[in-house]
Amino acid sequence: MKIRNDIIKVYKDVHIWVGIISGLMLFIAFYAGAITMFEKPLERWATPPSALAPPPPIERTEALLQAVFASHPQAAKHYLVVVRPSAEAPARVIWREPGKTRREFTEYGASFAADGSLQVEKLAKAPVAQLVDTLHQLVGLPFPDAVARQIMGAVALMYAVALVSGLIIVLPTLVKDFLALRIGKNIKRMWMDVHNALGIVSLPFHLVMALTSVVFAFHTPFYAVQEKVVYPHGLPWGQHEPAPLPGPDEYPLPADALLRSVEAQLPGFEVYSFIFREDQGQLEASVTGLDVRHGTRGRTQASTHLNPYTGEVDPHDLPGRMESWDAAVNAFFMLHFGSYGGNAMRWLYLVMGLAGALLFYTGNLLWIESRRRKQRDGLVPAQKRSAQVLGCLTVGVSLGCVIGISATLAATKWLPGRVDDVALWHQGLYYAFFAAAVAWAFARGAARGADELLRLAALASLLVPLGSLAGVWGIGGTWNHPGAGFAVDAVALAAVPVFLMLARYTRKRMADGHTDSVWSTAGGSADPAAEGADARAVT
Incomplete structure (x- = not known):
């Protein structure tokens, strides 16, 4: 496919700057979002x-x-x-x-x-799973929901623009470069291949995430328009005649009778709970559960109305029984949450979420490599301050998110019984480690900071299963649910050698890589005066 070079340049500029602005926040959203695919097992593992x-x-x-x-x-x-x-x-x-x-x-x-x-x-239901979900929803911003959600919506819009512009950039060479991975001395080419492969293979997934995130961020105005355009005479379920008040001799059905009634009306629907509310002397009820044959609007369950006096279910809110428009709205939630296809789809979404985080990380690496001042005549130039700052931010924010989540998870088995506000402590631990990692990256530089923070990430991940092991032995008031949340410990343990391997590769890159790189400890000074002097010497 042939596209004029000037058009490609415009889209490349758009793609670069939109990606740089939103990339680090999107890394947090995708990394935390990958973990929330198993929110219920995590909550079960973390609850005393x-x-x-x-x-x-x-x-x-x-x-x-x-x-x-x-x-x-x-x-x-x-x-x-x-x-x-x-x-x-x-x-x-x-x-x-x-x-x-x-x-x-x-x-x-x-x-x-x-x-x-x-x-x-x-x-004492553990709040740590909700914290990770909040980090995902609000792209890691420690602001009130009303503020952070609007920023998240703007980031999601930029994310969609970056996807479209990136696709246009690679179209001319798509067939030739698709899935090509050229590993060698040309570091920029290698990261470009990784970035392009991740972006193209997961493009449908990313488009779904971008569009659904915009809907979530601006759902209030969207729903207002929907009510005016689709339901100009009011929401259909709001027009139903109110159920008559129960007579003096009418009583709600017992829970076991309600369960039998719901199972008879909704074959294949696994009932989790009944929720009851008293309103003006009348009891209202709903039933929650899951039918694995249908994707659901909720992350882990579906819910619909139930008459507690007769056991009759109103199924209009249940997937597979919705009207066409409601089914379309349900699809937005279902596709974003991965709440379809069972655990196989959840594992796939977890992998895609981690790959998405890597996509944004490699995008920043490409920007830095594209602006690297190359060594000439044996002189090692100082790199631009912008490249050094972005390198430190990329390391600090990305690894700060990883370390912060692992650290607050590791504290889960130790906090209850020792502190009054467990949720506040989890939040404080995450942001303390996150801020410390960013500060450390700027203090030590991108190269040394990456090596040291990767080793800290390995340690923080190792502390997660060690906390469960302490619970098995009953050390210090910790606990462990037999068989519950084993996957949490297993995944955390599997991450340890990965982080150590990445740290080892980082040290090797520092020693053997391009000396004219922000990832080399032999590179130029970050001092602006020295940078200017070296730049003049090179030119």
Whole structure:
């Protein structure tokens, strides 16, 4: 395909600058997003074990509810009946009590003790999985949601522009260079091949991520337009006649009867829980679960309305039963979350997410190599300050994200019981390590900083399974759920030799690579005066 050189140059400039501006934030979004593909196993692995007695059979849920309401009447306003209790939801009945602000709440679970008395416990679901998801959603920015989400939307738009412009750049040589990987002394050519191969192979995935991220960031105005254009007479499910108030002799069905009713109406739908809310004297309910045959709007489950008095399900919110427009909206969420195809698709999305992070990393390397002042007549020039700064930023931000996430995960088995606000400590640990890594990269330079921070990343990753091992032995109040979250420890352990290998390659590059590079310890000074003097000597 033939495209004029002046057009290619315009698109190349657009691609470079848009990529440079958004690349580091996108690295954080993709690295954290890859981890969130297994958010539930991570949450299960990180949640301390409950001291509650084993949940009673679902047939005894009504007796448990009566005991809870007698002791905690506020629980009747909003409570959860868990069909399949797990480490992160260990009780048959769970409810929330409000905190000081609208977003703060405390979660409690209940069971019957061995003597038949009511046993209540403040639940301690681990917040670390939510932190990683928030880093993904807000591209790592420590700003309020309303501010960071708008920036994320702008980054997603730039991301889409970078994808389109990058595709136009490679079109003329696509057939010849597709999947070519020329490893040799031409470092720029090698990174160009890696960057192009990653971009072309994963282009559909990246287009989906870019477009869906824009929708998520600006969903409020999008939904307002949708309501005006698609539903000019109001949302269809908002026009339904309200259900008649129950009579004095009508009572909600027991949980086991609701479960049988839902399973009969929704074959193949695995029920996770029932959620109940009291509104003006009437009980409203919804059912959550998953049908693995259909992709879902939620990351890990789907939810729809349920009549608690008759057991009738309103399936219009469930994948596979939606109207065409709602199915299209559901597809945006499904494609972004990878909530289809089961664990095989989740592993694929994890790999694609890590490859996406590498795509942005290699883009920065290309910019630096393209602007490298080459050695002439035996003189080693100082590199431009812009190349040195971007090299330090690339190392500090990328490895700071990796180290910060590993460090806060490693602290998961040690924080509960030692600190009051576990979520705040997790957040503080991440940003402390992140900021320290960026500062270290600037203090030590891109080359030395990369080597040292990669070794620190290996250590932080090793501490994750060591924390679980400490839990097996009961050291220092740590714990470990038998069989739960084994994949978390295994993946963290597998990352250790990878980081050490990259550190070894970095040291080799420092010693044997181009001396006229920001990745060489034999390169020129970062001092602006020396840079100018060396530049004049070269020219």
